[in-house]
Amino acid sequence: MPPHLIDGEPHGHHHDRPRRDRRPGEALRVGIGGPVGSGKTALVAALCRQLRDQLSVAVLTNDIYTTEDADFLRRHAVLPDERITAVQTGGCPHTAIRDDITANLDAIDDLVAANPPLDLILVESGGDNLTATFSTGLIDVQIFVIDVAGGDKVPRKGGPGVTFSDLLVINKTDLAPLVGADLEVMRTDAERVREGRPTAMISLTDDPAASTVLAWIREQLAEAAAVTG
């Protein structure tokens, strides 16, 4: 099944939360959150592969006890080592991206210092549950990634990530027949709780370029460039 955007209107909704003050020339920071195993790191890898030749990209990962996600990205050489860094969050991954974001901000400073001027920084949150969201002091826009294997009830359950993220990604549509998930139900429920915010249904297995998410990121970059010059 091809990737599909539910809401085709790229600028069709109003921002409903405060935004970080981006200074001219600063990288756009995109948060990528969502439950354990939904495909956040796979999406980060896909985006890096697609964007690294045209843009200056860096990645920051948040893991609970390890640096596994950063190690995976390095092992697969999606970016040079100095463009990938990790924060080990200890017990509470959502605290590090929502409440006490100091370690993340320090890590971003380090990425900026170690590299030529950056256009884009992808910040992956430690996977935990449906309640994790990023502080607007840390990122400019956020993507929330859920997957089909979690069941077709997930969009209906809502939660801040599912409802208010700037882009909801429903990944692993290739698994729908295997787990008996109804994609049409997921699409309709997402549409209802999100009230016009966009949703992308994708399969990184079928579309390793993550084309709909990529198009959305390019749109965000263009919009950000128009604002700060």
Ligand SMILES: Nc1nc2c(ncn2[C@@H]2O[C@H](COP(=O)(O)OP(=O)(O)OP(=O)(O)O)[C@@H](O)[C@H]2O)c(=O)[nH]1
């Ligand atoms: N079938 C299928 N598997 C996928 C897809 N996308 C990712 N996966 C697999 O799902 C597993 C988890 O993917 P990750 O990218 O590690 O997920 P994550 O959200 O980063 O996980 P945590 O960081 O541990 O929370 C991996 O084995 C991926 O290969 C997809 O579209 N279809």
Ligand SMILES: [Mg+2]
């Ligand atoms: Mg991960």
